[in-house]
Amino acid sequence: MKNRLFRRTVAMILLSMTILSLSAQERTIKRIVAIGRFSNETQYGKGLFYDRDNDPMRKQAMDILSAKLAASGKFILLEKDDLDVLLSEGSDSLNTIKADYVILGSLTQFGRKTEGQQKVFSSTKSQTVEAGVSLRLVEVATRLTIYADEAMGYAETTSKTTMGIGGTAGFDATLADKAISAAMSQLVENIINKCMDKPWHGYILTKEEGSYIISGGESQGIHAGDVFPVYTKGRKVKNPQSGMMVELPGKKIGAMTVQMSAGDVPENEISFCSYEGEPIDGDRLDNYYVSDK
Secondary structure, eight states, rough: HHHHHHHHHHEEEEEHHHHHHHHHHOOOOEEEEEEEEEEESSSSTTTTTTGGGHHHHHHHHHHHHHHHHTTTEEEEEESSSSSHHTTTTOOOOGGGHHHHHHEEEEEEEEEEEEEEEOOSSSSEEEEEEEEEEEEEEEETTTTTEEEEEEEEEEEEEEEEETTTTOOOOOOOOHHHHHHHHHHHHHHHHHHHHHHSSSEEEEEEEETTTEEEEEEGGGGGTOOOOEEEEEEOOOEEEETTTOOOOOOOOOOOEEEEEEEEEEESSGOOOEEEEEEEEEEEGGGGGEEEEEEEE
């Protein structure tokens, strides 16, 4: 009887450890991504009274990109224009971008064609659209482009009539969506992998009544009971080859345990945490960060 009870207790402990391990593995901290300027560099649809800000092709491409990123469930999306200006080197406005990454893109090619074939008793009509999309992923903290690529997408439909019976539809406007979506699909997966491969960083904002307050909350996937290692920022050195400043790996000094979260929108969400580890200098909180790895 005692042996059976002992085995059952051990089995329950092992099951609990497995569940906790799986939960930790499945936890995904959503990255905050801002979709910046998405331009239409093609000449399609640009007439005498062309309005860049209301370009339907530009908005169409941005909507498709937003939908694909949102469908992954790994991002909190912000949409802001002219972020490429803020990201220019030396711009003090960079601090206003409350995001981990910025995506800048453009529609580089767009064309459509219609071809037909007439026979004695039948005719066919083929409509084809091709679209080229270029995307650039910039890490806000470093202002470095960590991914850039271009892809082409194609969409086609064919209608056929026989003895005057069959489809006689005009140009299929949905082909533009399909071609742009096909190009986006080739790039979005790489963007997701690039963002998720890099560790998530949160920052210590302040200390109130014995609790440390860090950036991020429930909408990002941060919940009570989560434990995050705390690091000191590494020393910055200059890479003589690129001329860029590179931050060396930080030192792990302790761990934050989330007690509760607060905030009504992703941009102002915070989490209250307890801390165990080496002392943290309250006057130098910007010298520390928390991570999911």
